[in-house]
Amino acid sequence: MVVVKMADGLGNQIFRYVCGYAVSKARNEDLGLDIADYTSDTYRSFQMDNFNLDEYRTITFPNKTIFGKIIRRIVRPLKYHVIHEQDEDLFSKKINRIYLNGYYEDLKFFYMCENDIRRQLRPRYEMSKDTSDAIEYCRSHKTCAVHLRLGDRRYDSREYFSAALGYIKERIRDTEFIVFSNEMEEAFQILKPLSIECKSIDSFGKFSDIDSFFILQSCKHQVLSVGTYGIWGGILNDNPEKIVCVPDGAMAAISFPGEWVKF
Secondary structure, X not given: OEEEEOOOOHHHHHHHHHHHHHHHXXXXXXXXXXXXXXXXXXXXXXXXXXXXOOOOEEEOOOOOOXXXXXXXXXXXXXXXXXXXXXXXXXXXXXXXXXXXXOOOOOOHHXXXXXXXXXXXXXXXXXXXXXXXXXXXXXXXXOEEEEEEOOOOOOOOOHHHHHHHHHHHHHHOOOOEEEEEEOOHHHHHHHHHHHOOOEEEHHHHOOOOXXXXXXXXXXXXXXXXXXXXXXXXXXXXXXXXXXXEEEOOOOOOOOOXXXXXXXX
């Protein structure tokens, strides 16, 4: 079995799942997702169950108390061969019952099973009418999602957004820029001096993180900041003529697709 430690927000969960899926498929082994972190996380939740994923086993350890966390640290390496990031050959058959503990922000795992992942990363829940309408609007109009990741890990370069939005505007006439952000008020303070008309995703309705994710990827183009949430929106955008802009060097660990535009 291949077990992946699931942690952090939606974008990181997708990276971890994709790595685990690719490795388990290559090794012809079952996949397990360790969701113990979410039993004590009051800020983030496990969101991969919103997708139409293939079969996997849910793995968990005691994690709500200090004593439970200690037990987890003792028991986990006894049950599994724990691999941190990419310090070992994940595909080696010499290693049994592997446990992947890391971010695994490497798109090579996605490309190994791209069709399977695209098939799975579709909603398995019934969307509200507002969500469905917003997705249809974004697909049928000249829309560009503008994602600003602010808060703890932020990217607020006004120069970057000016260059990226200007680049889109020059190439796509009458573009509608739709802003996605975890700090919407601050995002508009950053964008306002650019004198480029933008509107908030909130103008379409009230959406959960997972709803907003599907709306973001349905936009025909994307201007992204740091944050894996937006990056997966750009990757899963199936518009063959899409333009995706990213800040050059802001996320050095990830090799973006060659056709993405860097500023």
